[in-house]
Amino acid sequence: MSDTTQNGPVLAADGTPLKRSLAKALRMQKLRALMLIAPLLLFILVTFILPVGDMLFRSVDNRIVQDVLPNTVRALENWDAASSELPDEAVFAAMAVDLKAAAEIKVHTKVAKRLNYENPGMASVFRKSGRKVRKWDVENEGPYKERLIELNDGWADIELWRTIKTYSGQRTMGYFLNAVDMKLGADGAEVRPETERIYNTMLIRTMRMSLIITFSCIMLGYPVAWLLANITTRSANMLLILVLLPFWTSLLVRTSSWKILLQQQGVINDVLVWIGIVGDDNRLVLINNELGTIIAMTHILLPFMILPMYSVMQTIQPTYLRAAKSLGATNWTAFWRVYFPQSVPGIGAGSILVFILAVGYYITPALVGGTKGTFISNLIAYHISSSGNWGLGAALGAILLAVVLLLYWVYDKIVGIDNVKLG
Amino acid sequence: MSALPPYATTGQRAWYYSFRVICGLIFFFLIAPIVVIIPLSFNSQDFFTFTPEMLRLDPEGFSLKHYRDFFSNDSWQSAMWNSLKIAPMATLVSVTFGTLAAIGLSQPHVPFRRAIMAILISPMIVPLIISAAGMYFFYSRIGLQGTYIGVVLAHAALGIPFVIITVTATLVGFDRSLTRAAANMGADPVTTFFRIQMPLILPGVISGGLFAFITSFDEVVVVLFVGSAGQKTLPWQMFIGLREQISPTILAVATILVAISIALLATVEMLRRRSERLRGMSPS
Numbered sequence: 091m092s093d094t095t096q097n098g099p100v101l102a103a104d105g106t107p108l109k110r111s112l113a114k115a116l117r118m119q120k121l122r123a124l125m126l127i128a129p130l131l132l133f134i135l136v137t138f139i140l141p142v143g144d145m146l147f148r149s150v151d152n153r154i155v156q157d158v159l160p161n162t163v164r165a166l167e168n169w170d171a172a173s174s175e176l177p178d179e180a181v182f183a184a185m186a187v188d189l190k191a192a193a194e195i196k197v198h199t200k201v202a203k204r205l206n207y208e209n210p211g212m213a214s215v216f217r218k219s220g221r222k223v224r225k226w227d228v229e230n231e232g233p234y235k236e237r238l239i240e241l242n243d244g245w246a247d248i249e250l251w252r253t254i255k256t257y258s259g260q261r262t263m264g265y266f267l268n269a270v271d272m273k274l275g276a277d278g279a280e281v282r283p284e285t286e287r288i289y290n291t292m293l294i295r296t297m298r299m300s301l302i303i304t305f306s307c308i309m310l311g312y313p314v315a316w317l318l319a320n321i322t323t324r325s326a327n328m329l330l331i332l333v334l335l336p337f338w339t340s341l342l343v344r345t346s347s348w349k350i351l352l353q354q355q356g357v358i359n360d361v362l363v364w365i366g367i368v369g370d371d372n373r374l375v376l377i378n379n380e381l382g383t384i385i386a387m388t389h390i391l392l393p394f395m396i397l398p399m400y401s402v403m404q405t406i407q408p409t410y411l412r413a414a415k416s417l418g419a420t421n422w423t424a425f426w427r428v429y430f431p432q433s434v435p436g437i438g439a440g441s442i443l444v445f446i447l448a449v450g451y452y453i454t455p456a457l458v459g460g461t462k463g464t465f466i467s468n469l470i471a472y473h474i475s476s477s478g479n480w481g482l483g484a485a486l487g488a489i490l491l492a493v494v495l496l497l498y499w500v501y502d503k504i505v506g507i508d509n510v511k512l513g
Numbered sequence: 514m515s516a517l518p519p520y521a522t523t524g525q526r527a528w529y530y531s532f533r534v535i536c537g538l539i540f541f542f543l544i545a546p547i548v549v550i551i552p553l554s555f556n557s558q559d560f561f562t563f564t565p566e567m568l569r570l571d572p573e574g575f576s577l578k579h580y581r582d583f584f585s586n587d588s589w590q591s592a593m594w595n596s597l598k599i600a601p602m603a604t605l606v607s608v609t610f611g612t613l614a615a616i617g618l619s620q621p622h623v624p625f626r627r628a629i630m631a632i633l634i635s636p637m638i639v640p641l642i643i644s645a646a647g648m649y650f651f652y653s654r655i656g657l658q659g660t661y662i663g664v665v666l667a668h669a670a671l672g673i674p675f676v677i678i679t680v681t682a683t684l685v686g687f688d689r690s691l692t693r694a695a696a697n698m699g700a701d702p703v704t705t706f707f708r709i710q711m712p713l714i715l716p717g718v719i720s721g722g723l724f725a726f727i728t729s730f731d732e733v734v735v736v737l738f739v740g741s742a743g744q745k746t747l748p749w750q751m752f753i754g755l756r757e758q759i760s761p762t763i764l765a766v767a768t769i770l771v772a773i774s775i776a777l778l779a780t781v782e783m784l785r786r787r788s789e790r791l792r793g794m795s796p797s
Contacts (some may be wrong), residue, residue: 130610141651450640467642472789
């Protein structure tokens with residue numbers, strides 16, 4: 091080989107510089123990997139991410155007011171909401187035009203429903219007037235201020251106009267404020283009166299009960315994980331089946347079995363009466379309250395606590411404990427100062443997992459929780475399927491999702507997504 | 514814990530045995546609620562507790578009447594068939610897409626790997642009620658709400674994270690020199706995939722598929738929102754039964770489902786061991 095070729099760029103077999111041909115191969119490899127992933131990515135985006143995003147958008151979407159009452163919204167721009175005077179004739183005329191147009195295609199009830207969430211009572215004003223205004227000639231039958239107020243004295247209420255003005259934007263924080271028991275007043279957000287606060291109570295209850303469930307899972311899971319990690323692999327595999335079987339059993343089977351067991355005439359009460367702990371006439375109320383939800387969900391989520399704890403405890407060397415004891419530590423000191431700190435990552439991983447799953451639970455609280463033991467999920471389901479206040483449901487959902495994603499991010503930092511193991 | 518040393522004090526002995534008793538009780542708590550419904554399902558009365566006849570082991574106390582009811586009742590039967598129509602289709606979709614993507618993800622150079630992984634796993638993280646509500650709105654807008662296809666797509670999306678996780682786990686131990694050797698000997702990528710890679714990762718694919726199947730077969734929240742009466746599945750029927758008027762037939766259904774889950778658990782365990790054995794054989 092001559093000196094010149096050694097100093098020049100290294101060439102691949104076909105004469106192109108090796109660097110470039112390697113880069114090309116790498117690009118091809120990346121492209122091939124992405125081509126393999128693309129179909130699934132597209133599938134998930136369309137069937138899952140888009141729907142969830144679409145729902146979250148509903149929590150701030152407020153186009154309906156502007157779409158149905160365009161003239162009124164424009165006319166109200168010149169009106170000072172802080173003043174104690176009703177808007178002028180122009181606003182009332184615009185409202186009459188909008189209301190007639192809306193009533194003809196029957197959308198005035200929709201905007202009525204929307205505004206009613208913010209100011210109860212507005213729906214009836216809109217609905218009653220809409221029917222009448224439909225027959226008006228809105229071009230030259232003024233003055234509309236007197237006529238509308240004559241039709242329904244709700245139009246003389248200044249709060250009604252303030253609400254329309256406050257909620258005339260395309261986007262609103264109203265649903266989110268509702269979801270944390272606040273409301274949008276004429277001058278910014280304000281806290282709702284004590285009697286109207288339900289959502290904070292619900293959020294706090296969900297958090298509190300999830301914490302209790304997580305804590306009971308730690309208390310019950312730790313001894314079992316310790317036992318599994320400290321016996322022979324053969325027996326551990328046998329006992330592990332007892333943990334995995336509930337994990338694999340249908341959620342509804344487990345919930346229905348708790349529903350049956352916890353009844354006042356159920357097996358648990360029967361056994362307690364038979365032993366003589368409780369009298370036949372005052373059987374325990376174990377279901378349709380918080381206790382029922384906690385018992386059933388602790389059982390359902392316990393495997394999710396035991397499995398991560400077990401996999402961490404498996405890696406703790408038993409020799410450390412023996413070393414501690416040979417240095418004079420008592421059993422308790424050896425456990426508390428040597429073994430326990432090493433098992434904390436397992437507790438952390440299990441706890442976050444259990445807590446994430448618990449805050450989003452719907453089925454079990456709905457079936458065994460009664461009215462006292464339901465979660466925020468049940469409230470979301472109620473708003474989506476029964477009350478029709480989709481925006482509020484979406485806002486509650488967004489808050490729940492934010493909590494879960496935050497915790498998940500922590501989980502990812504501690505454990506890593508890739509380390510999620512199944513079975 | 515393995516064994517009690519001969520020099521253990523009385524206190525240590527007491528703790529050793531009481532610890533075992535505590536663990537036994539926790540295992541009892543885990544298993545008993547599932548096991549107890551099995552004998553209850555053979556009750557000849559319409560009760561949800563053990564009758565005196567059953568406790569005396571009197572044959573009069575036992576019967577198959579709840580099972581007969583399950584197999585003759587139209588709403589239970591149509592629910593079962595709906596479940597059997599939806600779950601395999603959803604599994605097929607998630608296994609096909611999921612396996613391809615898992616192979617892509619385990620290539621050495623994947624741009625945005627973490628972000629892609631996070632998106633693909635998201636159906637497992639997002640609380641079901643949020644997924645269900647989102648799909649309800651979106652699918653009704655594009656006309657999929659209340660259709661068989663809508664439910665299958667929704668369930669497939671929920672099953673995909675499980676396929677991704679199990680298959681990528683299997684691929685971690687996959688020896689790349691095998692595919693290179695195949696390519697070297699003139700096999701095209703498709704042949705290499707089906708004759709070399711697929712047989713080796715099959716245990717992971719099948720257990721991922723079983724996870725996806727059980728996810729769809731057990732799922733109730735999403736189907737409640739996305740499905741209509743025509744897609745009423747077994748869990749949905751159970752949910753209604755539990756919420757409105759609970760009938761003892763539910764015990765028989767629960768027992769059948771427990772039997773199915775035992776079978777699935779056994780299969781997954783077997784596959785996991787087989788996969789570990791296979792990977793142990795390949796040079797690494």
